[in-house]
Amino acid sequence: MKKLAIIGMPMDLGQMRRGVDMGPSAIRYAGINERLKNLFDEVHDRGDIAIGRPEVEIDPESNLRNLHLIAEKSEMLAKEVDQVIEAGSFPLVLGGDHSIAIGTLAGVAKHYNNLGVIWYDAHGDLNTAETSPTGNIHGMPLAVSLGMGHPLLTNVGGYAPKVKPENIVIIGARSLDEGERALIKEKGIKVYTMHEIDRIGMTKVMEEAISYLKGNTDGVHLSLDLDGLDPNDAPGVGTPVLGGISYRESHLAMEMLAESEIITSAEFVEVNPILDDKNKTATVAVALMGSLFGEKLL
Numbered sequence: 001m002k003k004l005a006i007i008g009m010p011m012d013l014g015q016m017r018r019g020v021d022m023g024p025s026a027i028r029y030a031g032i033n034e035r036l037k038n039l040f041d042e043v044h045d046r047g048d049i050a051i052g053r054p055e056v057e058i059d060p061e062s063n064l065r066n067l068h069l070i071a072e073k074s075e076m077l078a079k080e081v082d083q084v085i086e087a088g089s090f091p092l093v094l095g096g097d098h099s100i101a102i103g104t105l106a107g108v109a110k111h112y113n114n115l116g117v118i119w120y121d122a123h124g125d126l127n128t129a130e131t132s133p134t135g136n137i138h139g140m141p142l143a144v145s146l147g148m149g150h151p152l153l154t155n156v157g158g159y160a161p162k163v164k165p166e167n168i169v170i171i172g173a174r175s176l177d178e179g180e181r182a183l184i185k186e187k188g189i190k191v192y193t194m195h196e197i198d199r200i201g202m203t204k205v206m207e208e209a210i211s212y213l214k215g216n217t218d219g220v221h222l223s224l225d226l227d228g229l230d231p232n233d234a235p236g237v238g239t240p241v242l243g244g245i246s247y248r249e250s251h252l253a254m255e256m257l258a259e260s261e262i263i264t265s266a267e268f269v270e271v272n273p274i275l276d277d278k279n280k281t282a283t284v285a286v287a288l289m290g291s292l293f294g295e296k297l298l
């Protein structure tokens with residue numbers, strides 16, 4: 001029996017633009033249940049993790065914004081994701097800013113020996129407190145999952161690291177900080193920047209990414225940051241970068257992932273309805289979920 005569990009993570013503590021906490025509501029309003037209910041035997045929306053309205057906190061030692069709060073809330077998400085997988089359901093997490101991936105991956109990775117990760121994003125999110133230009137934790141979750149960064153973050157779920165560098169594929173990168181570039185080179189992380197997508201096309205990029213992960217992994221998590229798409233197609237994001245992946249290319253990518261049957265968990269993050277144009281970005285997110293989960297026209 002194919003079961004889907006939806007978890008809302010309305011956390012906006014990983015960056016400074018308010019509104020991304022309303023992402024899960026916007027995505028639900030865009031019709032996630034109606035769209036996905038025919039693609040599974042059962043769709044269960046477990047509601048939102050309780051984030052509340054905590055006051056912004058700057059850790060004086062590390063300079064990290066909301067470090068303790070994010071660590072605490074990530075533990076809650078990790079537990080929820082863990083339970084969903086235990087119960088035999090596919091976990092689909094709705095963000096929230098990308099710092100939520102810290103908790104999602106903590107809940108997912110313990111179920112696999114070699115978890116693969118597809119990081120669909122304009123950014124690398126590979127900063128640490130030392131390399132971050134902003135102190136925003138949403139620019140750090142992939143580094144955290146590699147075991148790099150503040151121990152309160154890397155140890156969410158009680159273990160580290162969550163993923164190995166050779167099991168990661170970044171798709172859509174076009175804005176990387178200096179420390180992120182150095183880390184990508186040092187660890188040999190596979191990255192398809194916009195250059196490769198333009199040059200060889202999304203079909204080839206996805207074929208390569210899928211065969212790269214298929215051999216070595218026993219599960220693959222899709223972490224899809226809506227800012228991986230072009231801001232014309234997904235305007236409701238906090239850190240837009242021009243020249244991104246199109247709506248059509250993204251559908252193709254999701255359809256190829258559906259065919260490959262490698263994806264075992266997913267999250268859609270950074271939908272900010274305050275910055276959006278009539279809920280367009282949430283609508284795009286839901287449409288892409290349809291393709292990811294095997295929707296077909298004919």
Ligand SMILES: NC(=[NH2+])NCCC[C@H](N)C(=O)O
Nearest residue numbers: 098123127134136138139239
């Ligand atoms: N998940 C995101 N949208 N991340 C954007 C990160 C931007 C920048 N690299 C930073 O570290 O602050």
Ligand SMILES: [Mn+2]
Nearest residue numbers: 098121125225
């Ligand atoms: Mn991101």
Ligand SMILES: [Mn+2]
Nearest residue numbers: 122123225227
């Ligand atoms: Mn991003």
